[in-house]
Amino acid sequence: MKEPVISIRHVNFRYPEQTQYALKDISLDVAKGEWLAIVGHNGSGKSTLAKMLNGLHYPEEGQVTICGFSLKEEFVWEVRKRLGMVFQNPDNQFVGTTVQDDVAFGLENNGVPHEVMTARVKNSLQRVGMLDFLNQEPHHLSGGQKQRVAIAGVIALQPDIILLDEATSMLDPRGREEVLSTVRQLKEEQDLTVISITHDLEEASRADRIIVLNEGTVYREGTPEEIFQLNEELIGLGLDVPFPVKLSRVLRLEDFKIVSNHLTEEELVRELWTSNFKK
Incomplete structure (x- = not known):
């Protein structure tokens, strides 16, 4: 495996006032330039893990290291500069009145100079095929177009890692294909690391490696070909090949x-x- 950009070691986590752990002794690495899919049914722990990687949760026990920074409160903003997150519902990410305003929002918050910001906005929209929609109002876009703008907003920040948290689950087949093709192209062009949190094994089949979570633990890991050999086991876990x-x-x-x-x-x-x- 290449140099890991994410290292998770013996992580336990439970929500306040709950006795059951949402994550139990989780250990895994994510290599630089890898596309890793993390799959599991509802309640398997995958959404909790996604929030932890973005610094919304901290381990109760164990250690998470992202791009050399330990996941602790004092380093959380350094982590978020290096890991960009695309959420399930793109409407929840829109804050600007136009597409270019929305993509520029994160850059403004980071104090990026105006001339640099303008170039990055146009470049990121061009990379996802949305440059012609620069002055369009986001609510006029299709689901796939909105999600591509959300991806543009993330890549404008130039992260090392993109985390897709059920980012295609609300899209129709065409929109899903648009988004996944865009992510694949960006990964190859920029050697990005991609983590896809999903319950959709068709989406997971695009990844280099799949980790299956069940009841907060790592149940299986392997290539898509290896994981899909578990046909009946996957069905028993509430997943479908x-x-x-x-x-x-x-x-x-x-x-x-x-x-x-x-x-x-x-x-x-x-x-x-x-x-x-x-x-």
């Missing part, structure tokens, strides 16, 4: 020559086509 993986298995049961569990429909169609649909 992507449709192409399901279909690959069904076709194999019908004696079609399908070599592996395909993560995308395109991969499955390509194999079916090259095998001439032979059993």
